[in-house]
Amino acid sequence: MLIRLAAAVVLFLTSFVSALSAQGRPAGVQTDTVEMREMTETVTVFGQIVAVRESAVATRVAGVINDVPVQVGSSVAAGDTLAMMDTARLEIELASAEAQMAIATAGLEVAQAQFDRATKAFERAEDLSASASISGAQLDDRASGLAEAQGGLAQAQARIGAAENAIALAEYNLRNATVRAPFDGIVLAVSAQPGQFASAGSLMATLLDTSNMEVEANVPSRFVEALSEGRNVPGKTGAGKSLTLTLRAVLPTEFSETRTRPVRFQVTELDPSYAIGQPVTLDVPIGASREVLVVPKDALVQARGGWTAFVNDDGKASPRTVTIGAALGDTFEVLSGLSPGDEVVVRGNERLRPGQDIMPVGAGGPPQSGQGGRPESAGGPPADAEAKAEDGDAPEEG
Secondary structure (H helix, E strand, O other), rough: HHHHHHHHHHHHHHHHHHHHHOOOOOEEEEEEEEEEEEEOOOEEEEEEEEEEEEEEEEOOOOOOEEEEOEEEEEEEOOEEEEEEEEEEHHHHHHHHHHHHHHHHHHHHHHHHHHHHHHHHHHHHHHHHOOOOOHHHHHHHHHHHHHEEEEEEHHHHHHHHHHHHHHHHHHHHHHOEEEEEEOOOOOEEEEEOOOEEEEEEOOEEEHHHOOOOOOEEEEHHHHHHHHOOOOOEEEEOOOOOOEEEEEEEEOOOEEEOOEEEEEEEEOOOOOOOOOOOEEEEEEEEEEEOOOEHHHHHEHHEEEOOOOOEEEEEEOEEEEEEEEEEEEEEEOOOEEEOOOOOOOEEEEEEEOOOOOOEEEEEEEOOOOOOOOOOOOOOOOOOOOOOOHHHHHOOOOOOOO
């Protein structure tokens, strides 16, 4: 019994001495620096991804559809076939136009020969009339013959032009019997079927240009004046994917019910996951950018009367009462209490005591205590206020 009692006393004394020794060591903490950043006031608006080009592709010639090699969801490149018309009649029309061209060419040769002969006859008659070897009536006959030959030549030349036009039209129809994609995209709908007769202008397929998308958002009218073309605006899709947008245009229309105006933003980098109609949340700037002092959110601990940050003051934890403003990413604007370059504790600050010795460790090093409350927005409650209240470290809000 005495041996057990002595062992217990030794164990107690050893634990007590170890605790005292641990309290004498500096607290391991992680720190960060207070710095100046550019800040722009923004307003959150909601928009959606829209297509810049969505085309209903139609046939330019009438005829029976032979083949439709695409289906809904097919990816096509510019020039790929969407539908093919029957070309038998069109080939016959082209052959007929070429035959008419041959006839017109032969007729032109005959007319040219007649014109040349009439020209020579008239010239001889003119020479003879000067020596009175030919009567005036004969000269008139030669002139009439020349005029008729000239008219025949003009008529033959016109037939050549008509034949050329007929060939061009037949080639145009034959070429457009194959309906092709006007740009790279995805087939959204197919409106043609093999065996179906289609008149000129009939819809073959609907094509969406996936290489060019924009975001349209309705921005409150009072903020429109602050927008400028070419300004970058951050956004997030409904799936949480970040995207960079560039303001392209403020459309000259307004919705009187909501007092908003539609604004178009170009999508700088496209992603295969983007879809037309996909919702997007945008942080639209409503003022000029300005330089502000910011502190990491993790450096702030809620205390009685406001927010406190511990500054590394030559190895001592020095508390500072901080007044914060707007949120900027994972930081808050500092209105008072800190200066640029201050080294603030961001991990292990919940259990620090004023004046306590601290020893900063590398980023990601183990904190000496659990993370406690952090502000969610300017003046907002700590995220883990209940945990702090249970620990008894943070005083009640005043």
